[in-house]
Amino acid sequence: MNLSGKRVLVTGATSGIGQATALKLVEMGAEVWALGRNGEKLAELEQRGLGGGKALAFDMLEFDAYREFVGGLPKMDAILHSAGVVENSPLKYFSMEKYNRIVATNQSAPLLLTAELVRAAKINQGGSVVFLASITGTSIGMKGIAAYAASKAALLGIAKVLALELAPKLIRVNCVSPGMVNTELVANATYISEEAKKADMMKYPLGGRYAEPHEVAGVVAFLISDYSSFMTGQNLTVDGGYCIQ
Numbered sequence: 001m002n003l004s005g006k007r008v009l010v011t012g013a014t015s016g017i018g019q020a021t022a023l024k025l026v027e028m029g030a031e032v033w034a035l036g037r038n039g040e041k042l043a044e045l046e047q048r049g050l051g052g053g054k055a056l057a058f059d060m061l062e063f064d065a066y067r068e069f070v071g072g073l074p075k076m077d078a079i080l081h082s083a084g085v086v087e088n089s090p091l092k093y094f095s096m097e098k099y100n101r102i103v104a105t106n107q108s109a110p111l112l113l114t115a116e117l118v119r120a121a122k123i124n125q126g127g128s129v130v131f132l133a134s135i136t137g138t139s140i141g142m143k144g145i146a147a148y149a150a151s152k153a154a155l156l157g158i159a160k161v162l163a164l165e166l167a168p169k170l171i172r173v174n175c176v177s178p179g180m181v182n183t184e185l186v187a188n189a190t191y192i193s194e195e196a197k198k199a200d201m202m203k204y205p206l207g208g209r210y211a212e213p214h215e216v217a218g219v220v221a222f223l224i225s226d227y228s229s230f231m232t233g234q235n236l237t238v239d240g241g242y243c244i245q
Ligand SMILES: NC(=O)c1ccc[n+]([C@@H]2O[C@H](COP(=O)([O-])OP(=O)(O)OC[C@H]3O[C@@H](n4cnc5c(N)ncnc54)[C@H](OP(=O)(O)O)[C@@H]3O)[C@@H](O)[C@H]2O)c1
Pocket: 011, 012, 013, 014, 015, 016, 017, 018, 035, 036, 037, 038, 041, 058, 059, 060, 061, 081, 082, 083, 084, 085, 105, 106, 132, 133, 134, 135, 177, 178, 179, 180, 181, 182, 183, 184, 185, 186
C-alpha cells in the first residue's frame, strides 16, 4: 500500500496504536502530523522522521484552543483520532468528574477536532477520518469502565452521522474497534488484574493473545488509503475473533 502524497493528522501519536500507526504511515510514504502531550516522545518521533510532517504538543482537553491550533495546520488528507484514556470507575465509586473527563477525551475531543477541521476547510476532498473506538461498549461490556464504554460506543454513532454530513465533500468517516491491544493503556489498566488478563487472552481465537499495535495500524492504513474509497460510516473490528464466539 502506497500512501505517498497523503498528509495525515494523528492524535495520540506518542504511544501505543497512534504511535505505531504514525510510523507505519510514514513507512508507506505519508506525511504525518503527530499530536501528543509528552514532549520527549514527540521529539523522538520527529527525530525518527515523519515524512516531512511535524510532531506538535497539544492537549486534547484544551477545547478553547482548538480553533487557533487548527488554523495553523496545513490541509490534511486524513485524520486518525487515537488519543484516548481509560479509568477504573465501578458504580460504587462512580463520579461525574471522572465520567466527564473520560467522555471529554474519548468522545468530545475527536468530534470537536473534526468539526474545527471541517469548518476551516482543512480536510481535502477524498479525505478519510478514522475514529479509534473499541469492542468495549460497541460489542461487549467490561466491569468498571462504563464511561469508557459509553464514549467508545458513541463514536460509532458519531461516525455514521459525520459520514452522511461529509459525503457531499467526498470525505469518508469510519471506525476501527480493536479488542485488547498490548499498549501502555492495557499495561497500566487497573480495571483488570494481571491474572484476569492472562485468562482473557486465552479467549482470543487467533493465537490466544492480545493484538500488537501494528496489527491495528494496518487496518487504519487501509481506511486512510484509496483501497477503501467506497467505504464510509463503517466499523471494522480487529479482535482476533473474540466477539464472534
Ligand atoms: N489498547 C487497547 O487495548 C485498546 C483497545 C481498544 C481501543 N483502544 C483505543 O485506542 C486508542 C489508543 O489507545 P492506546 O492503547 O494506544 O493507548 P496509549 O498507549 O495509552 O496511548 C494513548 C495516547 O493518547 C494520548 N492522550 C491521552 N489523553 C490526551 C490528551 N488529553 N491530550 C492529548 N493526548 C492525549 C496520549 O498522549 P500522552 O503520551 O501525551 O499521554 C497517548 O499518545 C484509544 O482511543 C483507546 O481507547 C485501545
